[in-house]
Structure formats: structure tokens, C-alpha cells
Amino acid sequence: xxxxxxxxxxxxxxxxxxxxxxxxxxxxxxxxxxxxxxxxxxxxxxxxxxxxxxxxxxxxxxxxxxxxxxxxxxxxxxxxxxxxxxxxxxxxxxxxxxxxxxxxxxxx
Amino acid sequence: xxxxxxxxxxxxxxxxxxxxxxxxxxxxxxxxxxxxxxxxxxxxxxxxxxxxxxxxxxxxxxxxxxxxxxxxxxxxxxxxxxxxxxxxxxxxxxxxxxxxxxxxxxxxxxxx
Numbered sequence: 001x002x003x004x005x006x007x008x009x010x011x012x013x014x015x016x017x018x019x020x021x022x023x024x025x026x027x028x029x030x031x032x033x034x035x036x037x038x039x040x041x042x043x044x045x046x047x048x049x050x051x052x053x054x055x056x057x058x059x060x061x062x063x064x065x066x067x068x069x070x071x072x073x074x075x076x077x078x079x080x081x082x083x084x085x086x087x088x089x090x091x092x093x094x095x096x097x098x099x100x101x102x103x104x105x106x107x108x
Numbered sequence: 109x110x111x112x113x114x115x116x117x118x119x120x121x122x123x124x125x126x127x128x129x130x131x132x133x134x135x136x137x138x139x140x141x142x143x144x145x146x147x148x149x150x151x152x153x154x155x156x157x158x159x160x161x162x163x164x165x166x167x168x169x170x171x172x173x174x175x176x177x178x179x180x181x182x183x184x185x186x187x188x189x190x191x192x193x194x195x196x197x198x199x200x201x202x203x204x205x206x207x208x209x210x211x212x213x214x215x216x217x218x219x220x
Binding site for chain 1: 141143145150151153156163164166196198200206207208209210211213214216
């Protein structure tokens with residue numbers, strides 16, 4: 001099955017900084033999503049982005065399907081951005097596979 | 109539109125007991141999937157259902173089972189609970205298999 005790797009595993013930044021999170025996947029995908037898990041465990045859907053670029057406020061994401069990676073950009077970080085960011089991919093009708101996540105800590 | 113609803117939010121059980129978790133998807137969503145999250149193993153896929161049919165199954169023992177009803181609500185059952193079953197169980201729904209997934213708040217199960 002498809003393999004999903006995220007980097008870095010941990011990221012500590014000061015409020016106001018920008019960050020880039022990366023997701024590499026091992027094969028072609030027809031579904032790729034980015035999620036943010038808050039400290040209470042809730043998984044929030046950030047982007048559905050099997051290809052192309054999308055933006056939502058301070059967050060944007062780009063997936064280059066031919067090179068099998070996706071990037072999540074967070075600009076002007078706020079403490080509320082802290083949490084774990086997951087990338088999840090699906091190939092065909094197979095199960096959705098999650099990466100191990102990037103733990104982001106934004107210090108005031 | 110109401111989101112994905114999981115009940116109960118918290119559950120404490122004893123080894124050897126069984127447990128049933130419930131998930132009500134977003135109205136109109138026909139696909140429901142379940143995930144187990146533990147600190148050591150991350151997010152592991154359990155099952156996926158679409159229109160009452162199991163479409164995919166993860167690598168979990170037969171003690172883990174699930175089903176989906178005609179109204180798309182889903183339940184998962186774990187029998188003969190073990191300490192290692194302690195985890196956050198997350199349910200997600202989508203319009204169909206490759207549509208964006210939307211997660212519920214999860215059920216945190218503690219087995220003592």
C-alpha cells in the first residue's frame with residue numbers, strides 16, 4: 001500500500017514566524033488531505049488537495065502530484081496554530097493512509 | 109449542517125468486557141470510516157463502510173467489528189477488551205469514498 005511520510009516530526013517556532021510542512025507519498029493518489037489535530041483531539045479538515053494550490057487565510061497548500069509531495073504553509077503563526085498536522089493520502093479505492101504527523105508548537 | 113457525532117465521548121471499561129461505539133455522519137454522507145489513534149501507533153485505519161457494505165478493512169484482530177445501517181449511521185464493537193485497546197477512536201464521514209473526510213470529536217476509551 002501507499003506510504004506517507006511527513007517532515008519535520010517536530011517544529012517549534014515563535015509567534016509570527018512562517019512554517020512549511022512537507023508530506024511525501026510513495027505512489028499516485030486521488031485523495032490528499034491536510035488535517036490539524038487540536039489539543040482536545042479534534043481533527044479539523046484544512047485542505048482537500050490531490051493536486052494544485054489552495055489558500056485559506058494564513059494557510060495555503062500545494063500538491064505536486066507528479067513529484068509525489070505536498071506542502072502546507074502557515075504564515076504569521078499564532079499560538080492557536082499549535083497542534084499536530086497530519087497529511088493523509090488515498091490511492092484508488094484503498095484505505096486512507098495517514099502520515100505520522102508534524103507536531104507544531106508556537107510560543108508566544 | 110450538523111457535523112459528525114460520536115457517542116459516547118468518554119468510556120472506561122474493564123479487561124474482558126465489550127464495548128460499542130456509535131457514529132452519526134453528516135446528513136447526506138454515505139461513507140463512514142473508523143480510525144484508532146494511540147500515542148505509539150498514530151492513526152490506524154479500522155474499517156470503511158459505504159451504503160451498508162464494508163469496503164475496506166484494516167489490520168485489526170477479529171475482536172474489532174463494525175456495521176453501517178440504512179440511515180448511514182455506523183457502530184463499531186470491540187469484544188474481549190485488552191489494555192492495549194485504550195485509545196481515541198475517531199469516525200469520519202464523506203459523501204463518497206474519495207470526497208473530503210470530516211471527523212467527529214472521537215470517543216476516548218480507557219481499558220483498566
